[in-house]
Amino acid sequence: MKTIYFIEDDPVVVKVYGAKFQREGFRVEVAEDGLAALKNLLKIKPDIVLLDLMMPKLNGVDVLKYIRSTPELKKTPVIILSNAQMTALAQEAAAIGAEKALLKSSCTPSVLLETINSLLSGAELDSNSTQRLAAPKPPPKSAS
16 A cells, blocks of 8 residues: 655645545555654655645745655655745745645645656656646846
8 A cells, every 4th residue: 555645734635635545545644744744754654745835843845855865765756735836935846856746726636646646657747737836947048
């Protein structure tokens, strides 16, 4: 059974999405803030992480930095699920290496489940199937 580590401070979001994942055969572990997530990441060793960016105690970018800098976790797929559209946090998360970033306001449990299954199967994700949180940075201007 694959394990999803859902790092999210909104209990309604956790309940709605978590129930869908459990019905689909996933084990769901939950952390309600970034600090709690750090304490349990190595113990849980999730197959995939769903990560909110704006949380109490420690934000999602700091959690993602920890995941990417920890040898046992650095290859763990991370999906950002947040409403932090086009903020500095969202851009930083994209730069650090989240595999996918989805907006809570336009994502459904079915879309998120499809994204999770695609990542876990190693399939390429269709960038048009979901919305990105952070717009790509424009290329640097060349000096003339």
